[in-house]
Amino acid sequence: xxxxxxxxxxxxxxxxxxxxxxxxxxxxxxxxxxxxxxxxxxxxxxxxxxxxxxxxxxxxxxxxxxxxxxxxxxxxxxxxxxxxxxxxxxxxxxxxxxxxxxxxxxxxxxxxxxxxxxxxxxxxxxxxxxxxxxxxxxxxxxxxxxxxxxxxxxxxxxxxxxxxxxxxxxxxxxxxxxxxxxxxxxxxxxxxxxxxxxxxxxxxxxxxxxxxxxxxxxxxxxxxxxxxxxxxxxxxxxxxxxxxxxxxxxxxxxxxxxxxxxxxxxxxxxxxxxxxxxxxxxxxxxxxxxxxxxxxxxxxxxxxxxxxxxxxxxxxxxxxxxxxxxxxxxxxxxxxxxxxxxxxxxxxxxxxxxxxxxxxxxxxxxxxxxxxxxxxxxxxxxxxxxxx
Amino acid sequence: xxxxxxxxxxxxxxxxxxxxxxxxxxxxxxxxxxxxxxxxxxxxxxxxxxxxxxxxxxxxxxxxxxxxxxxxxxxxxxxxxxxxxxxxxxxxxxxxxxxxxxxxxxxxxxxxxxxxxxxxxxxxxxxxxxxxxxxxxxxxxxxx
Numbered sequence: 001x002x003x004x005x006x007x008x009x010x011x012x013x014x015x016x017x018x019x020x021x022x023x024x025x026x027x028x029x030x031x032x033x034x035x036x037x038x039x040x041x042x043x044x045x046x047x048x049x050x051x052x053x054x055x056x057x058x059x060x061x062x063x064x065x066x067x068x069x070x071x072x073x074x075x076x077x078x079x080x081x082x083x084x085x086x087x088x089x090x091x092x093x094x095x096x097x098x099x100x101x102x103x104x105x106x107x108x109x110x111x112x113x114x115x116x117x118x119x120x121x122x123x124x125x126x127x128x129x130x131x132x133x134x135x136x137x138x139x140x141x142x143x144x145x146x147x148x149x150x151x152x153x154x155x156x157x158x159x160x161x162x163x164x165x166x167x168x169x170x171x172x173x174x175x176x177x178x179x180x181x182x183x184x185x186x187x188x189x190x191x192x193x194x195x196x197x198x199x200x201x202x203x204x205x206x207x208x209x210x211x212x213x214x215x216x217x218x219x220x221x222x223x224x225x226x227x228x229x230x231x232x233x234x235x236x237x238x239x240x241x242x243x244x245x246x247x248x249x250x251x252x253x254x255x256x257x258x259x260x261x262x263x264x265x266x267x268x269x270x271x272x273x274x275x276x277x278x279x280x281x282x283x284x285x286x287x288x289x290x291x292x293x294x295x296x297x298x299x300x301x302x303x304x305x306x307x308x309x310x311x312x313x314x315x316x317x318x319x320x321x322x323x324x325x326x327x328x329x330x331x332x333x334x335x336x337x338x339x340x341x342x343x344x345x346x347x348x349x350x351x352x353x354x355x356x357x358x359x360x361x362x363x364x365x366x367x368x369x370x371x372x373x374x375x376x377x378x379x380x381x382x383x384x385x386x387x388x
Numbered sequence: 389x390x391x392x393x394x395x396x397x398x399x400x401x402x403x404x405x406x407x408x409x410x411x412x413x414x415x416x417x418x419x420x421x422x423x424x425x426x427x428x429x430x431x432x433x434x435x436x437x438x439x440x441x442x443x444x445x446x447x448x449x450x451x452x453x454x455x456x457x458x459x460x461x462x463x464x465x466x467x468x469x470x471x472x473x474x475x476x477x478x479x480x481x482x483x484x485x486x487x488x489x490x491x492x493x494x495x496x497x498x499x500x501x502x503x504x505x506x507x508x509x510x511x512x513x514x515x516x517x518x519x520x521x522x523x524x525x526x527x528x529x530x531x532x
Contacts, residue, residue, distance in 0.1 A: 130401065130467070135521060136520045136521055137493040139461075140466060141466075152456070198462040201461075250431060251401070252493065
C-alpha cells in the first residue's frame with residue numbers, strides 16, 4: 001500500500017457542453033475557465049483559492065493564462081504530465097502528490113480543446129512527434145497506428161469483431177440516457193455498425209472516438225479537507241503511471257504486449273497499491289481512442305484474457321445497472337464525446353456519488369483507465385469512503 | 389550531392405535513423421547493430437540501453453520477412469495526403485528474421501490476395517518520391 005492511497009479526493013467536477021469539433025462558440029481558454037469555475041462551484045470552493053493546476057499532453061490553457069481570470073490568490077503548483085492520452089489518470093497521481101507533499105492544497109485537473117483555437121485533435125495528440133518511419137509509409141493518424149495493433153489483437157490473438165461491436169453498442173446505449181452526450185441520438189444497430197465506412201481496417205467509423213471541442217475539470221483536496229465539503233468525496237486509491245522495458249517510443253517494436261494497451265504492469269501496480277483486484281471493481285470508464293485498444297486495456301487490467309474477450313464483451317455484460325462490468329456509462333469517448341479522454345474522470349466520480357445518468361447501484365470502486373497504446377500510460381482507481 | 393531525405397527532413401521522435409535512410413537511398417536495407425554487445429538496436433537510438441555503448445555499425449539486412457501486422461487505410465489522412473489517390477492502400481509491419489525480429493514498416497505492392505499475419509514478404513527498395521515525402525522507402529510484395 002502506498003502513502004498516496006486515499007490521501008486526496010475529488011470533490012468537484014465541471015464540464016462544458018461537447019461541441020462538434022471546430023464549432024465551439026468560445027475559445028479554448030474560455031472553455032477551460034468555464035470548466036474550472038463550474039468544478040469549484042460544484043465543490044463549494046472559492047475559485048480564487050485553487051492553488052494548483054495540472055493538465056497533460058499538449059494542453060495550452062496553462063496556469064499563467066488562467067490566473068488573471070480566476071482571480072487566483074496564489075499559484076503554488078503547476079505541471080503537465082508528459083505524454084498523450086495515456087497521461088489522463090496520472091494527472092490524479094500528480095495532483096495527489098502535490099497535496100500530500102504540501103505543495104498545493106486545492107488542485108484543478110483539466111483539459112480544454114477547441115479546434116478553432118488550435119489544430120485537429122489527431123494532430124494535437126501526435127504533437128508533431130510522429131517519426132519519418134510512419135509518415136513515409138502512409139501512416140499519420142493514431143487511428144491508423146492503433147489499427148495495426150487491432151489487426152494483431154483480432155487476427156493473431158483471436159478477439160472477435162463482436163467484442164468491438166459490444167463496446168460500441170454499450171457506449172451509445174449509455175449515451176442515449178445522457179443529455180450531455182454528443183452521440184445520444186445515434187442508435188448503433190448491428191447494421192449501422194457493419195455498414196459504417198471503413199477508416200483504417202479493421203476500424204470502422206463507430207470503432208473510433210469522436211473529436212469534440214470542450215473542456216472538463218475535476219478538483220482535488222486532501223482527504224481531511226474533503227470531509228468538510230459538500231459533495232461525497234471520490235478518493236484516489238491509486239493512480240500509477242509508467243511503462244516497462246519493452247515499451248516506450250519503439251515504433252511498433254513493442255515486446256511482449258504489442259496487441260494490448262501496454263498497461264499490464266501498471267494495472268498490477270494499481271491493484272497492489274489499492275489492495276483491490278479486477279473482481280472488486282463496480283464500474284469502469286475505459287479510455288477508448290479506438291475500441292479495440294480499450295479491450296486491450298481490460299485484458300491488461302485482468303478483467304478477461306484474449307480467449308475470454310468474446311464471451312465477456314457482450315452488450316449485457318457491459319451496461320449499467322447490472323452488467324458484469326458496466327463501462328463508459330456516460331457514453332465515454334465513443335458516445336459522449338472526446339476531449340482527449342477528460343470526460344471519463346467526472347463520470348467515474350458521478351458513479352461514486354450516485355449521480356450518473358446510468359448509475360451502477362451502490363458503486364464504491366470506480367476505475368478510469370488512460371490512453372491505451374500510448375508510449376506511456378496510467379490508470380486510476382477511485383473509491384468511496386468505505387473503500388479506504 | 390546530398391541525400392534527398394536530408395533536404396526534406398521530417399522532424400519527430402528519436403531522430404537517430406539517418407543511417408537507415410542514407411543506406412536505403414543508396415539501395416540497401418541496413419539496421420544498426422551495437423558494436424559493444426552486437427545487439428540490434430531498433431528503432432535506432434543514440435546509446436545502447438543493454439550495454440551502454442554509443443557506437444553502432446550499420447549492417448546489411450536481407451529485405452525479407454513475415455507480416456507482423458497491417459492496416460488498409462481507407463481515408464486520406466491530413467499529413468499523408470500525397471497518397472490520397474492510392475486510397476485504399478496497405479501498410480505492413482514486417483518482422484525481419486535477419487535482424488533478430490526487428491520490425492520495419494512499408495507499403496504493400498502487387499497482388500494483395502493472401503495477405504495475412506505470418507505471410508512471407510520480400511522488399512523492394514524505392515528511390516525518393518513525392519509520395520514518400522522525398523524519402524526512400526521499402527515496398528513489400530507477398531512471396532508466392
